[in-house]
Amino acid sequence: MAQKKRIPFQDPDSETDIVAQVVLPFDKSLEISIKSIKSRFLRNMVTVTSLILAVSFLAYILIGSDITNGIYGSGQPDLMKMLEKSGYQVGGSAKERWIVILSLLVCTVGIINAQLMAVTERFREIGTMKCLGALDSFVLRLFVLEASMQGVVGSLLGALAGGVIAILLGMLRFGFDAIKFLPLSDIGISVLYSIGVGFGLSLVGVFYPALIAAKMRPIEAMRVEE
């Protein structure tokens, strides 16, 4: 991101240009983000927990339906009867889908709220960085990086928890047949899908707050707390 151009402050006749760059290298951004996350560990854990809950619910529903689909596809009459009794529908029920979508929505709103609070709390820090020469993009990058790290952790843990719970409950219902007819590729896809959705949600959640932070003028940041 090293930009080079002539800065108006140099002597117009000078041969050599002042190196006009304002940069924040990636490893430094990462270092700062990790520091921020550590210093606000508890609050970050709350955000991550809400993500874990939502993603684990999604993974639970997806893998649960992988299990029933596997059993449905097995063609074994006694198992099919059990399924029918429990009201199985191919492709999962609409109600389930709604609950999943709702839980994801609630989670996103929670993330936006938490990130907005983080921005307010860090007004002074952001303003100071801008006084030191930070560009809008640096601030944006820091927030997105932090959200990504939260997103990765939350989604991984959530997908793992949801998958384990779904398989355990499946085994409770169908015994070992639950995993016998369960294709590994289906689980893989469901887990990846859950992780992807979780990660996406944290990015969607941070987008608006990060934009506010990035656009903030240093003077506004300096005025707070007077």
Next chain:
Amino acid sequence: MPDTHTIVRVTGVTKNFKLGSTNVQALKGVDLEIYAGEYLSIMGPSGSGKSTLFNMIGGLDKPTEGKVFIDEVDIAQLDAFELAWLRNRKIGYIFQTFNLIQVMTALENITLPMIFAGVHNDAAVKKGIELLDLVGLHKRYNHKPQELSGGQQQRVAIARSLANDPAIILADEPTGNLDLSTGEEIIKLMSALSKERGVTIITATHDYKMLNASDRVVWIEDGLVKKVENRDQLNIDVGCIRMA
């Protein structure tokens, strides 16, 4: 003072703030020339417009009317990138509330502007340590701001403001949150730095101790420059204040 060229030129600057339906005019037409290498104090009662003027000079806010030139460049004409460059290289800021970044150590606070300037990490750390030594904070490199006293935090902030060898240091009430003797030390440090390094220092204050260190004092009242005094004219005034 060798080669006294003008580094900051303020011409006809006014600033209006809209507060609901009322209009507050914080600056009512300020003209000011600040010379390279001088230590300039801006004095005035609370609410007279010192901070507002500072923010204009520092490129943190735009005047309603009038212009601010730094090195004869009209800073209203700069784009976002050039402004960031200006804040990064040309100007060092010192705040009343120190404004160190709490999650970073003293040393990291000082290296941050150098990192922004594209300085290699090792070089930044080396210079950061030199600067911390310069402001008298030996062996405090890895302390977080919360672990430092107010005076020590302000020293870190001074070191940080020097990180990229700026031409101008803007200090808005740098001693406002410090006790008397600590404030005095900070002022001594700043005036020594201005002499040694030839940095232009501009401070706002209600602190009369600041006057002794200043080359010139600008008195502001109610958004207007009331008078500008050189150091030799000053002593008389300081005497009067002491007697009063």
